[in-house]
Amino acid sequence: MAEDLLERPGPSPTSIPKVEMRGIVKRFPGVVANDGVDFTIYAGEIHALLGENGAGKTTLMNILYGIYTPDAGVIRVRGVPVRLRSPRDAIRLGIGMVHQDFRLIEAHTVVENVFLNYDGLGFIPKWSALESRLEEIASNYGWRLDPRARVGDLSPGEKQQVELLKLLVRGADILLLDEPTSVLTPIETKMLFKTMRRMAEEGKSIVLITHKLSEAMSVSDRVTLMRRGKIVLSKPTKEATIEELSTAMVGAQLIGDAGLEERQSAPADGAPTLQLSALSVMGDEGVLAVKDADLTVYRGEIVGVAGVSGNGQTELVEAIAGLRKPVRGRIILNGADVTGASPRRLMELGLTYIPPEGKKWGIVPELSIYENVALRVARYAPYSRLGVINWRKVAEVAEKVVSEFRVDTASIKSRAGSLSGGNVQRLILGRELTTSKPSLLVAAYPTKGLDIAASEQVRRILSKLRSEGVGVLMLSEDLDEILELSDRIVVMYGGRIVGVVGRGEATPELLGVMMSRGVAASASA
Amino acid sequence: MTLESLSFVEAILTSAVSAGTIYLIASVGECVTERAGVINLGIEGIMAMGAVTSFIITLAYGHLAAILTAALVGAVFGLLHAFLSVSLRLNQIVVGLAITWLGLGLSAFMGTPEVARDLLKSLNPAVPEYLAELKQAPRLPEVRVELIAGVPIVGRALFSQNVLVYAGLASALLFWFILFRTRWGLSLRSVGENPALADTAGVNVFAVRYLAVIVGSALAGVAGAYLFIGYQPFWVENLTRSRGFIALSLVILSSWSPLRAIAASFLFGGVESLQFRIPLRGFGAETPQLIMMLPYVITIVTLVLISLASRGRIPAPAALGKPYSREE
Ligand SMILES: Nc1ncnc2c1ncn2[C@@H]1O[C@H](COP(=O)(O)OP(=O)(O)OP(=O)(O)O)[C@@H](O)[C@H]1O
Ligand SMILES: [Mg+2]
Numbered sequence: 138m139a140e141d142l143l144e145r146p147g148p149s150p151t152s153i154p155k156v157e158m159r160g161i162v163k164r165f166p167g168v169v170a171n172d173g174v175d176f177t178i179y180a181g182e183i184h185a186l187l188g189e190n191g192a193g194k195t196t197l198m199n200i201l202y203g204i205y206t207p208d209a210g211v212i213r214v215r216g217v218p219v220r221l222r223s224p225r226d227a228i229r230l231g232i233g234m235v236h237q238d239f240r241l242i243e244a245h246t247v248v249e250n251v252f253l254n255y256d257g258l259g260f261i262p263k264w265s266a267l268e269s270r271l272e273e274i275a276s277n278y279g280w281r282l283d284p285r286a287r288v289g290d291l292s293p294g295e296k297q298q299v300e301l302l303k304l305l306v307r308g309a310d311i312l313l314l315d316e317p318t319s320v321l322t323p324i325e326t327k328m329l330f331k332t333m334r335r336m337a338e339e340g341k342s343i344v345l346i347t348h349k350l351s352e353a354m355s356v357s358d359r360v361t362l363m364r365r366g367k368i369v370l371s372k373p374t375k376e377a378t379i380e381e382l383s384t385a386m387v388g389a390q391l392i393g394d395a396g397l398e399e400r401q402s403a404p405a406d407g408a409p410t411l412q413l414s415a416l417s418v419m420g421d422e423g424v425l426a427v428k429d430a431d432l433t434v435y436r437g438e439i440v441g442v443a444g445v446s447g448n449g450q451t452e453l454v455e456a457i458a459g460l461r462k463p464v465r466g467r468i469i470l471n472g473a474d475v476t477g478a479s480p481r482r483l484m485e486l487g488l489t490y491i492p493p494e495g496k497k498w499g500i501v502p503e504l505s506i507y508e509n510v511a512l513r514v515a516r517y518a519p520y521s522r523l524g525v526i527n528w529r530k531v532a533e534v535a536e537k538v539v540s541e542f543r544v545d546t547a548s549i550k551s552r553a554g555s556l557s558g559g560n561v562q563r564l565i566l567g568r569e570l571t572t573s574k575p576s577l578l579v580a581a582y583p584t585k586g587l588d589i590a591a592s593e594q595v596r597r598i599l600s601k602l603r604s605e606g607v608g609v610l611m612l613s614e615d616l617d618e619i620l621e622l623s624d625r626i627v628v629m630y631g632g633r634i635v636g637v638v639g640r641g642e643a644t645p646e647l648l649g650v651m652m653s654r655g656v657a658a659s660a661s662a
Numbered sequence: 663m664t665l666e667s668l669s670f671v672e673a674i675l676t677s678a679v680s681a682g683t684i685y686l687i688a689s690v691g692e693c694v695t696e697r698a699g700v701i702n703l704g705i706e707g708i709m710a711m712g713a714v715t716s717f718i719i720t721l722a723y724g725h726l727a728a729i730l731t732a733a734l735v736g737a738v739f740g741l742l743h744a745f746l747s748v749s750l751r752l753n754q755i756v757v758g759l760a761i762t763w764l765g766l767g768l769s770a771f772m773g774t775p776e777v778a779r780d781l782l783k784s785l786n787p788a789v790p791e792y793l794a795e796l797k798q799a800p801r802l803p804e805v806r807v808e809l810i811a812g813v814p815i816v817g818r819a820l821f822s823q824n825v826l827v828y829a830g831l832a833s834a835l836l837f838w839f840i841l842f843r844t845r846w847g848l849s850l851r852s853v854g855e856n857p858a859l860a861d862t863a864g865v866n867v868f869a870v871r872y873l874a875v876i877v878g879s880a881l882a883g884v885a886g887a888y889l890f891i892g893y894q895p896f897w898v899e900n901l902t903r904s905r906g907f908i909a910l911s912l913v914i915l916s917s918w919s920p921l922r923a924i925a926a927s928f929l930f931g932g933v934e935s936l937q938f939r940i941p942l943r944g945f946g947a948e949t950p951q952l953i954m955m956l957p958y959v960i961t962i963v964t965l966v967l968i969s970l971a972s973r974g975r976i977p978a979p980a981a982l983g984k985p986y987s988r989e990e
Contacts (some may be wrong), residue, residue, distance in 0.1 A: 224862050240862070243854045244980065245848075253852050254863040258845045423973065 153216045154179050155265030155311055155342050156201065156232070163196050163208035165555070167547030170196040171207070172366035178311060178342045183333055185353035186346045187373070188363035189386060189588040190559025191545050194346045195237065197363070198313045202234040203227040214311075214459065233304030234313040237495075237586070239296050239320075243289030250288055251302045274305055278332045300365065301332070310341040311560065317345065318352060319586045322445050322614065330356045348588045350382050362386055384587060391466060407436030409469075410487070410577045410608040411457065416466035418456040428453035428632040429466070439599060439609040443616060443624030443648050450612050451634035456579050457610070458490040459483045471576055477594075487573035491565060493582045493612070495558075499565040502554025506546060506564060507535035510555045514572045527610065534571060540568030543594070559591040566598060577608045584618060596622055616645050626650055674932060675819035679827060682931020684709075684889045686830040688909035689923045691881025697841060697918055698874030699854035699981040700747060703758025705882040706906025706973050707765020708739045712886020714769040717897045718778055720799040720890075728799075729826070729887050736883020739765065748871045751985035758821060762906070770899045773797070778897075779780035797897040799890070802826060826888040831924065833881065838920040842895040850874060854979035857986040867986055881908065904958070911961045915968060933957050936948065 156178040163171040170193045178184055188194050199205045201212065203221035212219055214230045221227050224234070241250050248268050252258055267285040275282045280298050282291075288299060299316060304312060309316050314333075314520050316324045333356060347353055353360050361371040362385050370377075370385045394399060411434040420426030427449045434440050440614060444450050454459040457468060459480040468476045470486050480490070492498035500509050511531045516522040520530050535549045542563045546556060556564060562583065569575075580599065583593040599609055613619050617624055626638045628651040688705055695702045712732035719728040741759055746757045771777055779796040793799075802824035813819040819833075842845040852860040853870045861867050889901060912930060916922035937956045971977060 226863050240859050242852055242859065244855050244977065244982075245851070249848055252848075253860070254845075254849060255864050260846070261844050263846075385971075 157213040158197070158294070159211050159213075160200065161197065161200060161212075162208045163193075163200060163205060164208055167551070169326045169366050169528070172365070172369055174210070174363070175259055176361065176368065178344060179359075180342055181337050181340045181360040182346060183337050183343045183356055185360045186363065187348070187350070187360060187382065189348075190591055191557040192363040193366040194363055195557075198344065199317060200235060201227065202232060202313060205381045205536035208549055220328075223285055228304075228309065229306050230311075231309050232311045232313070233307065233309030235297065235300040235304070235315065235317060237319070239293075241288045241296055241299060241301060242587040244287065245289075246285050246287055247282060247299050247302070248284040249464060251284075251306055255306065263524055267581035271302060273324070274302060276315060278327075278335055280332075292325070294322070297321070297325075297329065298332075299637055302538065311344075312336065312341060313344045313346075316348070316586060318347060318349065323616075326352070326447070346655075348586075348592075349547075350379050350386075350589070353382070355377060366595050371628050381389045386589060407438070407606055407608070409433045410436050410471055411467040411491065412467075413457070414454065414469075416453075416468060417464050418452045418461055419464050420449075425464070426632050427456065427463075430634050432637075433509045434577065434608040434610050434635060435653055436608045437603055437606045438624040439603050439611060439617035439622050442610065442629060443619050443626055443628045446614060447653050448629045448652075450629050452579065453492070454579050454610065454612060457579055458488070458492075473478055482575070487574075487576035489569045489573055489578045491569060491578070491580040491583050493585065494567045496554075497562045499552065500553045500561060503551065504573060504613075505550050506507075506539065506544070506553050507532050507549040508557075509564065510535040510568050510572070513568050520646075524566055537565065538567035541571065558586045559588055562587055562595070563591065566595065570598065570602070575602075575607055577610070579610045581612045582614060583613065584612065584613065590617070616648060620645065668857065668883045672815045672818055674935065675815060676822070677935035678928050678932030679819050680823060680893060680931070681828045682928035682936045683823075683830045683907055684885055684893060685909045685912050685930055686834060686885075686923060687826070687888060688882050688885035689912045689927060690830070690834050690886070690920045691878035692859075692913045693878075693908060693916070693918050693920050693923060694713040694837055694841065694881075695874045695878030696913055697854045697979055698871050698981055699849050699857060699979055699986070700744075700871055700875050701754050701758065701910075701983050702740075702743060702761075702875060702878055703755060703907075703910065704739060704743055704765065705879070705885075705909060706902055707762035707769075707906065708736045708879050708882040709765075709886035710769035710774070710900075710902045711735050711739060712883035713897040713901050714772045714886075714892045714897070715883070716887035717773065717797075717895075718781050718785070718794070721763055721782055721789055721793050725800075725802055725891060728891060729884060732887035734883070734950060736886070737876050737880040739883070740879025741872070743879065744872040744875040746866055748750035748875065749986065751987060753950025754983050754985070766900070766902075772858040773897050773899060791863060799894045799895050799897075802888075802892045824892050826884070827894045829884075829903050830888070834920040834924050841920065851979070854981055857981050857984075861986075861988065863871045873985075882909075885909070906962055908957060911965055914976060914978070930957060930960070932977065933960055 154177045158174060158176040158632060161171050161174040161176070173196055174193070176197060186194050197207065200207050203223045212221065214232070219230060219351070248264060248271055251254060252262065253269055260383070269282040271282070275298065275572070277539060282295055282298050288296060291299065297320070304422045309348060321329060333345070336343060345353070345357060357374045359372070360374050360377050360382065362382060363371050374616060413430050413432045416427060416430040417425055418427035426614065435473070442450050442453070452461060454574055456463050458476055464475050466476070467474060470483065471508070473486060475486060496502065501512065511520070511526060514531065515526050515536065532549060538544065539546060539549055544563045545560050553561065553564065566583070583599070584595050587595060591608055596618065599611065601611055611622065620643055624640050626643050626647060626648065627634055628636045628638070630652060638647065666895045688709060692702060692705060712735060715732045715735045719731045743757055743761055746752045747754045772781065775795040775797070777945040779791045781787055782794040783791055804822055805825055841851060849860065849865045850870050852863070853865060853867050857867045883948070886902070890897065894901070908930060910951040912923060912926045916926040934957050937953050
């Protein structure tokens with residue numbers, strides 16, 4: 138049987154690909170997620186799989202990992218036709234997947250996570266032997282990972298290493314990584330690419346799903362591009378150009394620079410909408426995550442917050458959004474002291490908050506799209522009267538959100554949880570902005586996980602709001618995005634605002650230095 | 663320290679251990695159940711069933727049979743709980759409370775002199791019927807562990823007790839070991855943290871949850887047996903007096919660890935026995951209800967303190983109370 142093939146030593150002959158998927162079709166109610174897809178993976182290659190939100194990348198990989206059964210098509214692994222009924226079948230054939238969201242038990246240690254239900258474990262596992270085995274693999278890839286650490290205490294980059302370890306100890310040599318860089322800092326991303334290179338040298342095959350063309354260009358051997366469930370391009374990376382890929386990715390759609398000129402205009406000298414004075418906020422670990430932050434955001438400007446993740450940015454915006462009570466200092470919104478005010482009161486005073494990880498914090502996945510819209514508006518006329526919701530009005534505004542923000546869905550009655558990551562983000566933005574006129578928009582990583590076109594759309598929305606006189610405070614892990622959009626850039630390091638740089642003075646190098654060492658702008662001259 | 667105060671301490675410790683064992687056996691079982699993600703609010707009723715079972719079976723066949731039958735009855739109630747909460751995915755709170763009412767009602771019925779007498783007669787006609795009507799059964803004998811029991815204070819408290827006290831301590835050690843040192847334990851804890859992930863890793867989530875509920879309930883049955891034949895061998899209705907619910911809160915106090923459950927249980931056993939030793943004078947004499955409230959008040963206060971100490975993040979198993987279904 139197919140399992141025997143695992144035992145065969147040495148690399149397979151190059152003529153036989155490791156994986157061949159032919160004519161794969163997968164339909165979901167209302168969409169054909171994969172429409173006759175051919176996909177091939179060779180030994181020792183890094184294969185970038187590109188495509189917009191909803192193109193069908195995750196679906197294709199889920200099929201290869203045995204999570205979904207295809208409606209049509211064949212899969213051959215090392216030349217042998219296989220039927221994958223569950224991830225365990227896939228693992229047995231050496232196929233492993235790291236999902237977009239980590240699948241780890243936060244309360245358990247690294248070694249417990251890795252060896253959960255591992256075959257040769259024994260009734261009383263020899264944990265210390267297993268720990269040293271992990272240390273060995275980790276050091277092979279240059280990771281510093283404590284096998285006894287609780288996974289909940291690890292950084293996203295380390296969690297990803299744990300996910301990889303789970304696959305490696307089970308002998309996986311075909312690794313499917315679904316947007317692995319979307320949760321990583323630039324440094325962690327570099328580290329991951331180094332690991333991937335090393336794995337490829339060992340003969341392993343890696344599929345890298347990403348939206349970032351530059352990543353695909355820099356690390357992959359081969360690129361394949363999907364659009365609307367079909368493969369539109371597949372070639373060696375050497376022969377591809379960024380221009381070619383970006384045109385192919387979005388189709389005829391133009392990635393315009395139209396919005397850019399508009400952005401260049403000087404910020405309107407508006408009144409302050411948000412003022413923080415000596416704001417200190419406690420983090421989850423019981424130490425101060427934000428220390429004595431002073432900041433003013435004026436109407437009609439975009440203030441970008443830059444920093445390596447974990448330096449207090451999230452806690453800062455959570456405090457502003459009323460999700461975390463500050464321990465010291467004051468928050469003034471449009472002249473009113475709102476320190477410790479509830480999210481609802483903040484909303485009514487003109488604040489709109491776009492949470493990070495929309496799928497987790499921004500929607501209720503079990504509810505339909507229009508019910509998710511209702512969550513936001515149901516308290517107010519005309520959407521409800523005397524506590525009774527007017528569903529017709531809610532449906533109207535939901536339709537408006539879906540069409541104006543191009544949420545790709547069969548109907549507003551679909552479950553919000555069935556939307557792809559990008560469409561969830563569009564839904565949240567659309568819901569917030571269609572149903573309220575904020576004076577301050579606080580957006581935590583609004584383009585994280587979005588494809589080029591969707592990110593661009595979000596950026597346009599933000600700069601349009603700015604020109605309408607809304608103050609925008611934005612978190613982003615993408616320095617280019619911050620540089621492109623912001624009128625002023627705030628750099629956070631160790632919980633402190635270590636510098637505020639105007640748009641003229643900011644360069645990636647300067648910000649990089651400030652972010653990694655916390656040196657104020659003047660010191661770097 | 664005078665000899666008198668020494669023996670007072672010794673007496674308090676001894677009764678702390680013997681009262682605490684009720685909590686220990688029940689909360690060790692509940693630790694196992696909750697670590698798998700199921701909360702069993704039925705242990706109050708299951709304890710009552712264990713107690714009434716041990717009352718009748720002791721008279722009919724003796725102590726060993728009584729303990730085993732109490733465990734079996736507990737297991738059957740556990741099976742019912744698991745069927746409702748794991749297979750049918752009914753709300754665990756509702757299922758647990760229903761089982762508590764069922765257990766309390768059924769045990770009260772079985773404990774009435776007429777029913778107890780008939781039961782005894784049909785089980786073992788050789789035993790004189792009036793024994794059931796007396797509502798009493800012989801107490802479990804003490805088993806002195808000679809060498810250690812001689813150690814002052816602690817020796818007597820821990821090693822001059824009946825066999826279920828030792829079994830309680832042993833079960834705490836055993837289940838701690840299973841939970842935290844074995845492959846089974848890892849699978850079980852994973853089911854309680856993230857059943858979907860455990861499922862994809864190939865763990866049989868349903869089997870694990872069934873087993874965890876049944877084991878926990880069997881132990882609750884034994885705790886009931888101990889309550890009767892090991893602690894207070896005189897049957898009254900409502901013998902358990904919410905001890906099952908206190909055991910539930912002790913699980914939180916011991917942060918789901920059978921080892922810490924030893925300390926938590928004996929501490930509460932101490933509180934419970936102290937209430938009988940507070941001089942029956944002044945304040946306490948006119949309002950004994952206030953003193954009887956002590957264990958419950960202390961339970962609430964401790965839970966509040968734990969919650970404050972952990973800044974509102976009690977490290978409960980992440981999937982505790984959540985039914986699991988395969989779809990999505
Ligand atoms: N379980 C599901 N049920 C219904 N529809 C689904 C399901 N999974 C995916 N889809 C739909 O299939 C299409 C492809 O989704 P898929 O997740 O594969 O996209 P993707 O390329 O990974 O996008 P993204 O970059 O946003 O992650 C989308 O329209 C999505 O809504
Ligand atoms: Mg995807």
